[in-house]
Amino acid sequence: MTLKGRDIINIGDLELDEIELILDISKEMLPVARGEKRSRTLDGKVLASLFFEASTRTRLSFETAMHRLGGNVITITGQEGSSLIKGETLADTIRMADAYSDIIALRHPREGAARMSATFSSAPVINGGDGAGQHPTQTLLDLFTIREELGDIGKQNVTIVGDLRYGRTVHSLSLALGRMGATMTFVAPDMIQMPDHIISDLKGMGAKVKRTTDLKAEIPASDVIYMTRIQKERFAEEEEYRKVAGAYKLQVRMLDDAKKHMMIMHPLPRVDEIHPEIDSTRHAKYFAQAFNGVPVRMALLKLILEGE
Amino acid sequence: MKEVKIAPIKNGTVIDHIKPGMALKVMEMLRIDGDARHGVSIAMYANSKKLGLKDIVKVEELELEPDVVNRLAVLTPNATISIIRELKVVEKYMVQLPQVVEGIARCENLNCISNQKEPIISKLIRTSADPPRYRCFYCGRDQENVQNNII
Numbered sequence: 001m002t003l004k005g006r007d008i009i010n011i012g013d014l015e016l017d018e019i020e021l022i023l024d025i026s027k028e029m030l031p032v033a034r035g036e037k038r039s040r041t042l043d044g045k046v047l048a049s050l051f052f053e054a055s056t057r058t059r060l061s062f063e064t065a066m067h068r069l070g071g072n073v074i075t076i077t078g079q080e081g082s083s084l085i086k087g088e089t090l091a092d093t094i095r096m097a098d099a100y101s102d103i104i105a106l107r108h109p110r111e112g113a114a115r116m117s118a119t120f121s122s123a124p125v126i127n128g129g130d131g132a133g134q135h136p137t138q139t140l141l142d143l144f145t146i147r148e149e150l151g152d153i154g155k156q157n158v159t160i161v162g163d164l165r166y167g168r169t170v171h172s173l174s175l176a177l178g179r180m181g182a183t184m185t186f187v188a189p190d191m192i193q194m195p196d197h198i199i200s201d202l203k204g205m206g207a208k209v210k211r212t213t214d215l216k217a218e219i220p221a222s223d224v225i226y227m228t229r230i231q232k233e234r235f236a237e238e239e240e241y242r243k244v245a246g247a248y249k250l251q252v253r254m255l256d257d258a259k260k261h262m263m264i265m266h267p268l269p270r271v272d273e274i275h276p277e278i279d280s281t282r283h284a285k286y287f288a289q290a291f292n293g294v295p296v297r298m299a300l301l302k303l304i305l306e307g308e
Numbered sequence: 309m310k311e312v313k314i315a316p317i318k319n320g321t322v323i324d325h326i327k328p329g330m331a332l333k334v335m336e337m338l339r340i341d342g343d344a345r346h347g348v349s350i351a352m353y354a355n356s357k358k359l360g361l362k363d364i365v366k367v368e369e370l371e372l373e374p375d376v377v378n379r380l381a382v383l384t385p386n387a388t389i390s391i392i393r394e395l396k397v398v399e400k401y402m403v404q405l406p407q408v409v410e411g412i413a414r415c416e417n418l419n420c421i422s423n424q425k426e427p428i429i430s431k432l433i434r435t436s437a438d439p440p441r442y443r444c445f446y447c448g449r450d451q452e453n454v455q456n457n458i459i
């Protein structure tokens with residue numbers, strides 16, 4: 001098994017043992033990611049960091065990951081930073097980045113941009129999020145965070161809350177958790193619940209899943225509560241949005257019956273679905289989760305450029 | 309009503325059992341323009357025992373290859389193809405849904421990269437044969453209705 005030279009476009013492209021390998025190497029990367037140890041593993045290698053859409057965590061953690069491994073970064077941020085604004089196609093931009101670098105990390109507002117880029121680039125492409133499409137490195141860092149905090153992912157009861165209908169990153173996380181044997185509860189109002197085809201895919205792989213609207217009732221049994229942002233633009237009426245968003249907010253007082261080890265995750269940015277008072281509780285793991293973007297992306301860069 | 313007949317052809321291809329009203333689309337998809345050599349006859353909304361109504365396209369002096377006509381399956385899955393030589397049917401088969409459909413139907417996701425100004429053509433991958441389902445190679449969107457998005 002090797003990931004050398006591979007494109008990482010969709011979490012579904014990775015076999016389970018490949019995911020495990022990435023998580024194992026991520027763990028080894030921790031001291032370097034924290035700056036406690038130095039590494040020259042990717043000395044002389046160049047990452048093209050092409051972010052055609054706003055991103056804080058993903059771009060910074062990709063670039064930090066490359067620097068921590070002794071590699072270099074060339075970067076484009078926003079469409080105005082590139083020739084795209086002059087009408088250049090993404091395909092041409094990618095051909096150029098391919099010529100200048102050893103590996104490409106891409107975020108783009110159009111779905112499928114990463115898959116297309118991979119067909120134009122001989123350098124491997126890592127999808128850093130394409131529109132409402134895939135975001136495989138987010139899924140990997142989510143899995144890594146759960147494994148670091150709680151151990152065996154397959155034994156966890158994961159409650160996923162918020163916009164489950166349109167959030168495709170939540171879909172890929174659920175499918176990965178399902179493959180690993182985790183139990184899942186989807187909490188959302190009906191209009192933004194997890195779509196039937198994902199539920200049937202999950203059941204098809206033998207995962208235990210249920211859908212509900214009641215967040216509070218699920219807290220005591222949860223090992224992980226994964227919160228997501230409910231997007232205002234999904235609702236026709238402002239009033240309706242407020243009602244729904246209000247019902248899916250975590251407050252400190254709701255956590256009295258939570259398991260001691262229960263961890264709260266969020267891909268960030270949050271709006272107000274997690275009250276800031278929770279930040280100082282033992283349950284808050286979303287900042288640790290954001291940090292984990294660095295070791296996970298380091299692992300990917302190393303495995304893709306150097307192999308094991 | 310009496311079944312509509314169109315003249316038999318001596319050599320060529322007959323595409324029968326086309327979904328009613330789709331004959332012109334079929335010609336467009338096969339890029340059959342008709343000229344002095346390749347005469348084309350069309351029947352539209354002809355009576356059919358099997359389908360109620362159907363369209364028929366006959367192309368003279370042209371034997372269409374399976375990989376070309378199979379593209380039609382996306383448009384009209386029940387179509388049958390007969391290859392005619394010297395007034396005899398020498399080969400007859402039903403169109404088969406291709407595994408990969410390239411440049412025939414647009415991805416229904418308007419935000420898909422394949423719907424932008426990029427040097428690529430649409431590419432849909434079959435995920436199920438019955439019922440036929442396709443997924444966009446680029447954005448991964450499962451297509452609700454490929455027939456609505458024929459280019």
